[in-house]
Amino acid sequence: GWGDLGVFGEPSKETPNLDQMASEGMLFLDFYTANPLCSPSRAALLTGRLPVRNGFYTTNAHARNAYTPQDIVGGIPDSELLLPELLKKAGYTNKIIGKWHLGHRPQFHPMKHGFDEWFGSPNCHFGPFDNRALPNIPVYRDWEMIGRYYEDFKIDLKTGEANLTQIYLQEALDFISKQQASQQPFFLYWAIDATHAPVYASKHFLGTSQRGLYGDAVREIDDSIGKILKHLQKLGISENTFVFFTSDNGAALISAPKQGGSNGRFLCGKQTTFEGGMREPAIAWWPGHIPAGGVSHQLGNVMDLFTTSLSLAGLQPPSDRQIDGIDLLPAILQGKLIDRPIFYYRGNEMMAVRVGLYKAHYWTWSNSWEEYSKGVDFCPGQNVSGVTTHTQEEHTTLPLLFHLGRDPGEKYPLSFASDEYQRAMEQISVVVQQHKATMVPGEPQLNVCDKAVMNWSPPGCEKLGKCLKQPKSDPKKCFWPH
Amino acid sequence: GWGDLGVFGEPSKETPNLDQMASEGMLFLDFYTANPLCSPSRAALLTGRLPVRNGFYTTNAHARNAYTPQDIVGGIPDSELLLPELLKKAGYTNKIIGKWHLGHRPQFHPMKHGFDEWFGSPNCHFGPFDNRALPNIPVYRDWEMIGRYYEDFKIDLKTGEANLTQIYLQEALDFISKQQASQQPFFLYWAIDATHAPVYASKHFLGTSQRGLYGDAVREIDDSIGKILKHLQKLGISENTFVFFTSDNGAALISAPKQGGSNGRFLCGKQTTFEGGMREPAIAWWPGHIPAGGVSHQLGNVMDLFTTSLSLAGLQPPSDRQIDGIDLLPAILQGKLIDRPIFYYRGNEMMAVRVGLYKAHYWTWSNSWEEYSKGVDFCPGQNVSGVTTHTQEEHTTLPLLFHLGRDPGEKYPLSFASDEYQRAMEQISVVVQQHKATMVPGEPQLNVCDKAVMNWSPPGCEKLGKCLKQPKSDPKKCFWPH
Numbered sequence: 001g002w003g004d005l006g007v008f009g010e011p012s013k014e015t016p017n018l019d020q021m022a023s024e025g026m027l028f029l030d031f032y033t034a035n036p037l038c039s040p041s042r043a044a045l046l047t048g049r050l051p052v053r054n055g056f057y058t059t060n061a062h063a064r065n066a067y068t069p070q071d072i073v074g075g076i077p078d079s080e081l082l083l084p085e086l087l088k089k090a091g092y093t094n095k096i097i098g099k100w101h102l103g104h105r106p107q108f109h110p111m112k113h114g115f116d117e118w119f120g121s122p123n124c125h126f127g128p129f130d131n132r133a134l135p136n137i138p139v140y141r142d143w144e145m146i147g148r149y150y151e152d153f154k155i156d157l158k159t160g161e162a163n164l165t166q167i168y169l170q171e172a173l174d175f176i177s178k179q180q181a182s183q184q185p186f187f188l189y190w191a192i193d194a195t196h197a198p199v200y201a202s203k204h205f206l207g208t209s210q211r212g213l214y215g216d217a218v219r220e221i222d223d224s225i226g227k228i229l230k231h232l233q234k235l236g237i238s239e240n241t242f243v244f245f246t247s248d249n250g251a252a253l254i255s256a257p258k259q260g261g262s263n264g265r266f267l268c269g270k271q272t273t274f275e276g277g278m279r280e281p282a283i284a285w286w287p288g289h290i291p292a293g294g295v296s297h298q299l300g301n302v303m304d305l306f307t308t309s310l311s312l313a314g315l316q317p318p319s320d321r322q323i324d325g326i327d328l329l330p331a332i333l334q335g336k337l338i339d340r341p342i343f344y345y346r347g348n349e350m351m352a353v354r355v356g357l358y359k360a361h362y363w364t365w366s367n368s369w370e371e372y373s374k375g376v377d378f379c380p381g382q383n384v385s386g387v388t389t390h391t392q393e394e395h396t397t398l399p400l401l402f403h404l405g406r407d408p409g410e411k412y413p414l415s416f417a418s419d420e421y422q423r424a425m426e427q428i429s430v431v432v433q434q435h436k437a438t439m440v441p442g443e444p445q446l447n448v449c450d451k452a453v454m455n456w457s458p459p460g461c462e463k464l465g466k467c468l469k470q471p472k473s474d475p476k477k478c479f480w481p482h
Numbered sequence: 483g484w485g486d487l488g489v490f491g492e493p494s495k496e497t498p499n500l501d502q503m504a505s506e507g508m509l510f511l512d513f514y515t516a517n518p519l520c521s522p523s524r525a526a527l528l529t530g531r532l533p534v535r536n537g538f539y540t541t542n543a544h545a546r547n548a549y550t551p552q553d554i555v556g557g558i559p560d561s562e563l564l565l566p567e568l569l570k571k572a573g574y575t576n577k578i579i580g581k582w583h584l585g586h587r588p589q590f591h592p593m594k595h596g597f598d599e600w601f602g603s604p605n606c607h608f609g610p611f612d613n614r615a616l617p618n619i620p621v622y623r624d625w626e627m628i629g630r631y632y633e634d635f636k637i638d639l640k641t642g643e644a645n646l647t648q649i650y651l652q653e654a655l656d657f658i659s660k661q662q663a664s665q666q667p668f669f670l671y672w673a674i675d676a677t678h679a680p681v682y683a684s685k686h687f688l689g690t691s692q693r694g695l696y697g698d699a700v701r702e703i704d705d706s707i708g709k710i711l712k713h714l715q716k717l718g719i720s721e722n723t724f725v726f727f728t729s730d731n732g733a734a735l736i737s738a739p740k741q742g743g744s745n746g747r748f749l750c751g752k753q754t755t756f757e758g759g760m761r762e763p764a765i766a767w768w769p770g771h772i773p774a775g776g777v778s779h780q781l782g783n784v785m786d787l788f789t790t791s792l793s794l795a796g797l798q799p800p801s802d803r804q805i806d807g808i809d810l811l812p813a814i815l816q817g818k819l820i821d822r823p824i825f826y827y828r829g830n831e832m833m834a835v836r837v838g839l840y841k842a843h844y845w846t847w848s849n850s851w852e853e854y855s856k857g858v859d860f861c862p863g864q865n866v867s868g869v870t871t872h873t874q875e876e877h878t879t880l881p882l883l884f885h886l887g888r889d890p891g892e893k894y895p896l897s898f899a900s901d902e903y904q905r906a907m908e909q910i911s912v913v914v915q916q917h918k919a920t921m922v923p924g925e926p927q928l929n930v931c932d933k934a935v936m937n938w939s940p941p942g943c944e945k946l947g948k949c950l951k952q953p954k955s956d957p958k959k960c961f962w963p964h
Contacts, residue, residue: 003491003747006777007491008491009485009489009490009491009492009746009747010491011511011512011746011747011748011761011886011890012511012779012887012890013509013511013777023505027495029493029494029495030493209887210779210839210887210888211887211888212885212887212888214888215887215888256889256893256894257885257888257889257893257894258888262747262890264491264493264746264747265485265491265493265744265746265747266493267863295488295495297494297692357692380893380894381749381864381865381866381891381893382863382864382865383863383864383865384863403694403739404493405494405691405692405693405694405697406692406693406694406696406697406739406740407738407739408493408494408744409863411738411739411862411863412738412739412862
């Protein structure tokens with residue numbers, strides 16, 4: 001979450017490496033994800049397109065979040081062009097370390113979508129599963145699985161101990177060294193997941209944080225990032241390497257306080273289209289190019305990393321499709337402010353939009369009364385009347401409007417009768433109209449679930465004697481509760 | 483508020499000078515005021531003692547906040563020894579610029595309590611008053627008033643324009659120059675009030691903040707602090723001058739979003755004994771002595787500035803009375819952590835205590851249902867069930883316990899049945915027992931109000947033709963609503 005970094009005001013201030021990265025680079029205060037949930041956010045990062053365009057959404061119910069659990073049939077369509085596919089044209093070697101989450105069936109394998117190397121898992125590490133109803137999640141090296149979480153890659157749910165971040169770190173350092181040695185340009189997508197419940201940390205970090213296990217995980221990630229940056233410096237390639245740190249969604253407040261982080265003073269968390277769900281910590285680092293200690297109010301989005309990375313490689317984004325990401329280099333290198341909106345989606349419903357400092361909510365929803373009454377709360381301790389609603393509330397004729405400068409916590413909707421409301425909404429309406437008029441949604445990938453597509457027998461399972469029996473195919477509509 | 487500074491994560495990051503002060507000095511993350519309200523907090527700062535000891539409290543009702551409005555009869559007792567009185571012994575010249583707030587009757591004048599110079603006002607600048615029921619607040623230079631707010635020192639309530647911070651800045655720069663020229667040590671208490679409602683800023687700063695008028699005021703204060711620090715450097719005395727920045731209470735969320743600030747992710751605000759009411763931004767600055775970029779988790783309190791300042795001047799605190807402030811120099815200069823509790827009071831009721839990372843609430847209250855139903859809300863958009871209560875709830879037999887590392891927002895009370903609760907409460911109970919057993923409350927100064935004592939004819943009013951007719955004395959119990 002935005003508020004998990006010292007530089008963003010976490011009261012324990014336990015991220016010295018990220019804080020230093022910010023002081024040597026540029027801090028983005030108004031940076032967003034494209035979706036308040038993992039898979040769609042990552043699909044947006046790698047395609048430069050909103051999930052509603054690249055297919056990472058559901059239409060099974062109105063305004064529902066969806067991702068890629070084990071039984072999802074869909075994944076990243078071949079028709080989407082991913083960042084690593086494009087970077088290949090400029091001679092880049094591409095590696096993903098960690099969580100992929102763009103589909104786990106064979107056609108969705110990251111190495112079928114531009115990556116040259118992979119160490120990590122197709123799905124989340126939650127579990128352990130029983131290998132009967134649900135197989136444990138496999139860990140891949142390139143084309144083949146080399147084991148499964150909990151069985152071969154241990155996570156101790158009692159102590160929270162797991163050395164996965166250390167493995168991911170070593171993978172990153174080795175890859176960077178190899179690329180430097182061979183003088184090959186590279187794209188490394190370092191997608192660690194220690195702060196996702198069940199959170200974990202390696203022995204060395206357990207118990208070192210004021211914040212408990214979640215803080216231990218943050219500290220280990222922070223430490224690893226420090227080591228990666230130092231490695232780049234030691235190899236003498238820091239001035240040739242653009243590094244960007246951000247997150248895929250806001251902290252999951254449902255998991256707080258033991259397994260969840262902080263969104264600072266922003267409202268609610270993961271799964272919601274309030275600021276706490278979608279505003280992300282973000283730091284750009286590129287010594288010798290980015291002025292040290294810079295701070296930018298550029299409205300940014302993970303999708304911009306697609307376009308910006310292409311720009312850095314001297315490539316143009318594809319012209320045969322709508323790209324939502326913009327090139328941030330003018331903002332990063334020349335301090336320019338580019339006028340652009342931020343859209344907040346759930347499924348194919350545009351819930352809210354930000355234009356300048358104004359944010360208009362066309363729909364509000366945290367989660368359902370039914371879930372809420374069972375203790376599922378995306379906004380614990382926070383209740384802004386008429387805003388953090390437990391029914392889906394439509395405001396399309398008279399959107400709720402907030403000024404995020406005066407009121408970053410979205411607590412004080414502007415008066416509908418005010419001149420300020422009228423002026424701001426006039427401007428916003430034009431942006432929304434234009435956006436909706438030209439919107440061509442992609443084929444929704446997250447509508448169909450089937451037990452048969454789970455990680456029963458990933459390639460390599462034979463060698464390990466870890467193949468499981470695949471049940472009969474029985475495709476069904478996926479159920480998405482919120 | 484804690485969350486108003488960029489370095490503490492304010493999303494607009496508009497305090498470059500305070501942020502730089504922190505990067506050149508030491509940031510305190512766990513620093514507190516002695517009371518969630520102005521007058522008692524300031525009395526504690528200058529006496530090194532809890533308000534319940536120095537008399538800045540009321541017993542008119544249970545657990546009520548009280549301060550020094552115009553009709554207060556009490557003020558700082560002669561028996562209290564103030565920091566400037568003691569510093570005189572070491573040859574210091576002492577000046578207060580801005581709000582005094584320790585009583586406005588003649589015997590409470592700051593120059594009767596150790597200050598050599600004064601420019602500012604005895605009370606808050608809210609108003610304007612009509613000079614019939616309530617006189618406008620006078621502004622003093624030393625022993626005499628030189629005008630009144632609104633009449634002679636303009637505050638435009640429509641535009642928010644007032645140049646008071648600029649006047650206070652110039653006073654500070656002049657005083658420092660004078661002291662440097664005469665080679666005299668000095669204590670400057672720079673007590674600006676632009677962020678207190680009605681908030682104001684001078685023309686140059688109006689409209690410059692993303693955060694509206696409150697942000698303009700913060701920017702002007704930040705800019706002024708930058709100018710003061712640069713002035714010390716220019717005069718070559720920065721390495722001989724200890725500077726500390728903090729606040730007297732949390733941001734007043736009742737005034738948000740237009741006139742109120744931010745307490746970051748802490749719960750509630752001014753007037754409450756939750757973290758948002760009492761945890762304060764705090765920065766120590768002393769180039770050449772304090773290591774640059776230091777961060778301290780020392781539990782600190784405004785009362786420590788009393789003892790620390792004496793220590794810097796080579797003086798001992800008085801030994802004939804209980805002093806609550808501790809010498810922070812070991813924490814500041816050697817990075818030591820001194821074990822000490824923090825007490826959270828309302829009136830003479832200890833509402834809560836912090837020991838280490840644990841905070842136990844013995845009483846909870848935000849404000850009354852009656853006030854709340856009229857729109858007075860100290861915790862807007864926040865409701866933690868059983869914590870932000872609207873009746874005074876006693877928990878003395880089974881205190882509500884929070885772990886402020888995992889849960890700085892006080893949202894998740896620990897389970898009473900947990901081992902952690904048992905262990906922590908054992909330790910806390912000893913601290914509380916000891917504190918209560920040795921507590922000798924002072925004579926409450928904030929119990930009696932009388933219209934006759936208002937600022938009708940302050941010294942100097944004759945020269946200005948600004949004397950007003952004093953009504954008949956009619957002392958009454960003061961009414962304190964929360």
